[in-house]
Amino acid sequence: MKRVASVLAVFAALALLCGVFAAPAAAAINTDGFAAEVVRLVNVERAKEGLPPLAGSNSKLNAAALQRAKEHAANKDLGHMRPGNKDWYTVLPEYGVSFSNGGENLAWGSATPAAVVGSWMASPGHKANIMDSTSLYNWTGVGVCECDGVLYWAQLFVYTGSLVDDGDYNPPGAIITPGDPGTENFFTRIWSCILNIWNSVASFFRGLF
DSSP states (O other): OHHHHHHHHHHHHHHHHHHHHSOOOOOOOOOTTHHHHHHHHHHHHHHHTTOOOOBOOOHHHHHHHHHHHHHHHHOGGGTTEETTTEEGGGHHHHTTOOOSEEEEEEEESOOSHHHHHHHHHTSHHHHHHHTOOSSSOSEEEEEEEEETTEEEEEEEEEEOSSOOOOSOOOOOOEEOOBTBTTOOOHHHHHHHHHHHHHHHHHHHHHHHO
16 A cells, blocks of 8 residues: 555656646747848849849738748648648648749748848759749748747748738748647646656556556
8 A cells, every 4th residue: 555655646746847847938039020031131132133022021921931831840841741741832822822833942940031041042942942033933921930949931932913012021920839730838748747657657557456
């Protein structure tokens, strides 16, 4: 009986530790204006080659880009595919964006707009989207999402005649919150820890009997 009581005491102590000492969430990064700065820097690069600027102030396209950034944060391994094995561009009609051509740049880990644009410009495939000179694209949308202190970026490129400049030079960056795909909050970590302890205790008792 004393052995059982000891096990239960350990269980209670560990559960308490999980609640009190669970790792706190990473401090939020202020990403306000980051998306707009990416558009500006991309157009600076285009101007160096005498290319016209890409329009970048449409709320629908920026919202689609933000959704892709969130999906990228939830599962980097998907690359340019979406959850459910869907192509990346299926996000566009979901946000009311019609288009004839499209492209996507993704990145994670770059801490600033300058850093992410620099990394894209150093990659031939990503640079080709940014520096398109064949009129494949006339609009761009940018989304940036923070998850556990890491920034995830998405830049969408489209050719379309259906978008208008609605003044959305993009949104403040988003922080993935509980309920978004692939996330885990403070209480989820506690519950997960308690479940693990419970399973261990259950296994112990099964061994006794």
